[in-house]
Amino acid sequence: MTDQHLSTTALCTEAEVLQMAYGKSDTTSLDYSSSDVTQAISDASKAIYRKYGNSEKSQFYIESDQTEYEFRPDNMETYFIKQLVIHDIDDADSGMSYKASTDYAVDLNVNKLTFTSTQSSDWAGRYCYVDYIPVEWNLLAKNKAALDLLDGDAAMMNAGEGTTDNPRVARLAKKITMLERDMRPFECEGSMENKDYEPRTYDRTYIKQLRFR
Numbered sequence: 001m002t003d004q005h006l007s008t009t010a011l012c013t014e015a016e017v018l019q020m021a022y023g024k025s026d027t028t029s030l031d032y033s034s035s036d037v038t039q040a041i042s043d044a045s046k047a048i049y050r051k052y053g054n055s056e057k058s059q060f061y062i063e064s065d066q067t068e069y070e071f072r073p074d075n076m077e078t079y080f081i082k083q084l085v086i087h088d089i090d091d092a093d094s095g096m097s098y099k100a101s102t103d104y105a106v107d108l109n110v111n112k113l114t115f116t117s118t119q120s121s122d123w124a125g126r127y128c129y130v131d132y133i134p135v136e137w138n139l140l141a142k143n144k145a146a147l148d149l150l151d152g153d154a155a156m157m158n159a160g161e162g163t164t165d166n167p168r169v170a171r172l173a174k175k176i177t178m179l180e181r182d183m184r185p186f187e188c189e190g191s192m193e194n195k196d197y198e199p200r201t202y203d204r205t206y207i208k209q210l211r212f213r
Contacts, residue, residue, distance in 0.1 A: 007054045011045040011079070011133065011141035014038065020172065021146035032149060044144035048137055052183070055082045055131040062086075062115075064124035071128075072111035077135040081106060084113075087127040108135075140179045147172040 014037045015025040027034060058071050072078055084104065105114040113130070115123070150169045 007045075007049050007082075008042075009045070009082070009133075010041050011048060011137050012041055012145060013142075014041065016138075016142040017041060017145040017149070020142050021149045021168070037145070037149065040145040040148040041141065043148060044141045047144065048141055052137065056134050058130050058132070059087075059127050060130075062120060062123045062126050062128055064121050067115050067117055067120050069113045069115075069128065070111055071113055071130040072132065072134070074111075076111075078108045078111050079133040079135045079138040080108065081130060081132045083129075083131040085129045086123050087129055088123075136179060136183055140176065140183070143172050143176050143179065147176065 014034060017037055017040060018027065018030075019025050022030060024030075027037065056072075060069050060071065062069075071081075104119070106112070107114075113128070147169065150166060150172065
């Protein structure tokens with residue numbers, strides 16, 4: 001149902017990173033190639049996945065007479081939906097099965113999914129599971145990648161020095177600190193014992209960690 005290894009999906013775009021770092025959306029007149037920016041994005045994305053997991057998760061119950069559902073009940077936007085599945089207990093002997101669906105309408109600005117009346121009727125009494133990437137991860141990724149590029153500039157200009165007077169570097173570093181502080185989870189005692197289990201299933205299905213795949 002979920003990804004079994006660390007995701008490699010980029011959490012921001014090249015244009016977003018260049019805009020954050022240099023106030024422009026391409027590498028024209030810069031000493032950077034697209035591959036440099038791509039590597040910075042990859043490093044930032046991997047760091048975020050490593051710290052926060054492959055996605056955020058939510059679930060809701062589907063009713064036959066309801067077609068619109070809020071999958072993330074807060075005021076923050078969603079960057080993209082990674083996976084949507086319908087939890088269907090259709091065989092007592094085989095346990096749980098999952099039906100993937102891509103045929104749905106979504107408004108990421110208000111975290112709303114819209115199914116057709118036929119889908120709602122067919123899926124009534126089941127749960128919809130949503131794995132999504134919150135917009136905060138995108139904000140953090142583009143700030144981290146931009147800081148990576150600017151730190152590289154500072155290292156070339158001030159070889160051997162540990163600080164820089166570049167105000168954009170300081171601003172990005174402060175923004176990253178604020179984002180990471182706001183995203184810090186409030187863990188319950190013993191919560192790390194459950195980190196490898198799917199929280200949305202009644203039997204807490206183990207998520208196999210294929211770390212070297």
